[in-house]
Amino acid sequence: MQDEQNEYSGAATMEKITSLAKRRGFVFQSSEIYGGQNGAWDYGPLGIALKNRIAQAWWKEMTQLNDDIVGLDAAILMHPRVWEASGHVENFTDPLVDCKKCKARFRADQIPAEKLAAKKCPECGGDLTDVRKFNLMFKTNIGPAEDSASVIYLRPETAQGIYVNYKNIIQSNRMKIPFGIAQIGKAFRNEIVTKNFIFRTCEFEQMEMQFFVKPGDDERWFDEWRRRRWAYYEKLGVRMDRLRWHRHGPDELAHYAKDAYDIEYLFPMGWRELEGVHNRTNYDLSRHSQFSGKDLQYIEQETNERYIPFIIETSAGLTRSLLMMLCDAYDEEKVPSEKKSGSSAGTASGTEGSADDDWRTVLRFPPAVAPLTVAVLPLMKKDGLAELALDIRAELRDDFAADYDQAGAIGRRYRRQDEAGTPFCVTVDYQTKDDQTVTLRYRDSMEQVRVPRQALTEKIRADIKAWKR
Numbered sequence: 001m002q003d004e005q006n007e008y009s010g011a012a013t014m015e016k017i018t019s020l021a022k023r024r025g026f027v028f029q030s031s032e033i034y035g036g037q038n039g040a041w042d043y044g045p046l047g048i049a050l051k052n053r054i055a056q057a058w059w060k061e062m063t064q065l066n067d068d069i070v071g072l073d074a075a076i077l078m079h080p081r082v083w084e085a086s087g088h089v090e091n092f093t094d095p096l097v098d099c100k101k102c103k104a105r106f107r108a109d110q111i112p113a114e115k116l117a118a119k120k121c122p123e124c125g126g127d128l129t130d131v132r133k134f135n136l137m138f139k140t141n142i143g144p145a146e147d148s149a150s151v152i153y154l155r156p157e158t159a160q161g162i163y164v165n166y167k168n169i170i171q172s173n174r175m176k177i178p179f180g181i182a183q184i185g186k187a188f189r190n191e192i193v194t195k196n197f198i199f200r201t202c203e204f205e206q207m208e209m210q211f212f213v214k215p216g217d218d219e220r221w222f223d224e225w226r227r228r229r230w231a232y233y234e235k236l237g238v239r240m241d242r243l244r245w246h247r248h249g250p251d252e253l254a255h256y257a258k259d260a261y262d263i264e265y266l267f268p269m270g271w272r273e274l275e276g277v278h279n280r281t282n283y284d285l286s287r288h289s290q291f292s293g294k295d296l297q298y299i300e301q302e303t304n305e306r307y308i309p310f311i312i313e314t315s316a317g318l319t320r321s322l323l324m325m326l327c328d329a330y331d332e333e334k335v336p337s338e339k340k341s342g343s344s345a346g347t348a349s350g351t352e353g354s355a356d357d358d359w360r361t362v363l364r365f366p367p368a369v370a371p372l373t374v375a376v377l378p379l380m381k382k383d384g385l386a387e388l389a390l391d392i393r394a395e396l397r398d399d400f401a402a403d404y405d406q407a408g409a410i411g412r413r414y415r416r417q418d419e420a421g422t423p424f425c426v427t428v429d430y431q432t433k434d435d436q437t438v439t440l441r442y443r444d445s446m447e448q449v450r451v452p453r454q455a456l457t458e459k460i461r462a463d464i465k466a467w468k469r
Contacts, residue, residue, distance in 0.1 A: 008242075008266050012330035017268070018197050020361070021326065024420055026050065027198060039194035039202035046420060047322070049371030049401060051205075054321050055184050057369055058207045061232055062182040069180035069209065070173055074161025076154060076186060077142070083153050085291035086160050086284065088137060091255055094192055096134040101126025107192050136189045138202075154188035159313065161185070162210045163284045166309075167296060177298055177309055178221060180211040184318060196269050198323050205318035210311050212298070215282065218258070218310040222279045225312050226261060229277055233263070237366030237469055239328055242266040243274070256283035265324050274324055275316035282308040329363040329421055335446060338411040363421030364444055367464040372422040373400035374460060377413050379429040381406050389428040392438065392453065396426075399457055418443055423467070424460055 021027040025044035029036040043051055063071050083089050095108035099121035108131045111122055119128040138154040141147075155161070162181045169175055184207050194200050213221045226245075234240055248260040258279040265274040285308050289296040297306045337358040367373060374396055378389035386406055396402040403422065405413050410427065417425055427439040427448075436453045440460075451459050 008268055008270065010242075010268070010327070010330070011332045012268050012327045014197055014268050017323075017326050017330060020330070020363075020419065021047070021197075026326065039191055039200075041198050041201060041319075046371040050325065050365075050369065050421075051318060051322050053369040053371065054325060055205075055207065055318055057236060058232075058316070058318075058321075059182065059184065061235075062180070062209050066180070068175075068178060069182055069211075070169060070175065072162055072165060072169070072181050072183045073185060074158065074165060074183060076188075077152055078155060078161065078164070080152055081291055082160050082164060082288075083137065083156075085287040087255055087287070088153075088156060089135070092137060092156060093133040093135050095131045096192055097128045097131055099124060099126045099128055105192060134190075134192060136191065138188045138190050156189050157187050157315075158183050158185045158206045158208050159210060159284070159315070162208070163288055163311075164292075166210075166212065166285065167294070170298070176301075178211060178213045178217070180209050182207075182209040184208075196267070196272075198319050199267070199269075199272065201319065204320070206315060207318050207321070208313065208315045210280075210313050212309040212311055215307055215310050218279055218281070218312065221312045222259060222277070225314055226277050229263065229275060229314055236369070237467070238265075238324070239469065242328065244271065246271075246273075254278070256280050265327075267324070267327055274320060275314065278313040278315070280311040280313050282310050284311060285309060325365065325369065326363070329365045331362050331364055333360060333362065334358070335360055338414055338446060360415055360418050362418040362443060364469070365421040365423070366469075367423040367467050370421050370423050371401065372403045372417070372420055373464070374424040374426060375403040375405055375413075375417045375422050376426045376428065377404075377410060378406050379410060379427055383430070384433065385428055385430070388432060389426075392426060392428060392456070396457060396460075400460065414441065414446075424463070426456065 024046055026047035028042045028044055030040035030042050031037045059071070062069050096105065097108045097111070097116075098105050102121060102124040104121065104123050106122070108116055115122050116128070120126075121128055137156050140152055140154065141150040142152045143150045162183055166181065169181055184205060186203065186205050188203055191200055191202050194202060211221060211225060233243060242265055244264050246262045246264050248257070248262070253260055258281045260276060260278040262273040263275045263277070264271045285296045288294075289308070296308060298309050299306050335358055376389045376393040376396065378385040389406070390404065393402050393404045403417070405416065407413070414425060421443070423443045425441040425443070427441060429439065432438050432453070437450045438453055438456060439448050440451045440456070441448045
């Protein structure tokens with residue numbers, strides 16, 4: 001497990017990532033035509049495809065590959081007593097200060113200590129207000145009357161939906177400890193400061209798994225889930241030299257935690273949390289048992305032993321993982337200007353180029369999570385090549401996310417697909433009409449090879465499985 005790395009030295013900057021995300025339809029500012037809604041973002045065609053692929057990879061890793069983990073989709077709106085029991089009503093706050101002069105608002109814990117002590121604004125030097133607590137939960141009302149009895153919250157995390165359903169899942173699915181419950185869902189936090197694009201937002205999605213264990217076994221399972229979660233990112237194809245562990249010190253531990261580690265990623269703006277692995281003890285179930293009056297003890301069938309389980313939590317942000325993937329995949333390189341190989345270009349295969357160099361921006365997504373897997377490109381729109389290319393695309397669509405592009409020079413189309421992160425391009429040319437072969441072009445190496453049309457699906461599938469960064 002990696003602990004320390006050098007400072008960020010990649011090609012990506014947040015400005016480049018934000019620009020590319022909008023230009024290519026990954027992420028748009030919410031309500032942009034009205035000036036935008038702060039802390040909220042919309043995911044375009046490539047963005048939602050990438051988000052779904054990341055979620056599917058996580059879901060497969062947690063549920064499909066584990067016999068002892070099941071899934072859940074709990075409601076966003078929960079009984080308000082849930083958030084009293086969880087401690088969110090009392091403890092889920094940020095320290096807030098305002099500048100009396102420029103009216104800027106800050107989190108007090110993010111202001112240099114000397115300026116906070118002097119009550120001096122870090123922006124304009126004006127006077128700051130006293131520090132006050134600001135609860136991060138969004139509060140609303142349910143029903144026709146707006147009074148204290150109708151108050152309800154948008155959930156600030158998905159974990160509590162798992163805890164209140166833990167007994168239901170034991171009884172309905174005959175689960176035995178140790179076992180886990182996985183969930184992907186939206187959460188909402190009234191953040192004082194939203195910044196760094198989609199890294200910190202008011203509306204986001206979480207991928208959480210809560211693993212219920214016998215007291216005394218918690219430290220062993222905590223270490224095991226740290227190992228598994230680290231291995232997951234390596235399996236996913238993330239640059240492992242951009243990951244490290246950060247252990248929470250005594251002053252950082254949440255009120256419920258016995259131990260906690262973060263997997264941090266080296267974003268362009270520095271090291272930031274990507275996923276947390278926490279030993280939550282039996283705090284959550286004990287509190288819900290106390291506040292609901294329901295017995296949430298687990299009963300060992302063989303020994304009739306009763307206890308409140310400890311919980312090992314793995315919690316990752318789906319939208320934050322998407323930003324990580326964009327940063328991790330982003331690359332700029334100087335390459336030979338491309339032509340399409342094949343009979344019409346005068347070569348058989350290889351990496352095409354001329355004496356002139358070219359720059360390309362490329363997203364080197366692992367093929368398993370790329371929003372588009374393959375693009376089919378007819379060399380020309382005439383002479384039946386477009387119709388043939390559409391037929392081939394139809395064959396590929398059953399197995400892959402397949403795009404089709406016939407506009408512009410072939411080299412320009414390759415560049416568009418590189419920028420979208422498409423791992424494979426299939427070019428249909430006049431030779432395809434003669435011998436039913438196509439040119440398969442690889443995003444990362446720009447290599448081009450001839451492949452029989454009937455073998456194309458299996459070839460792409462094998463290349464996806466064999467891909468390494």
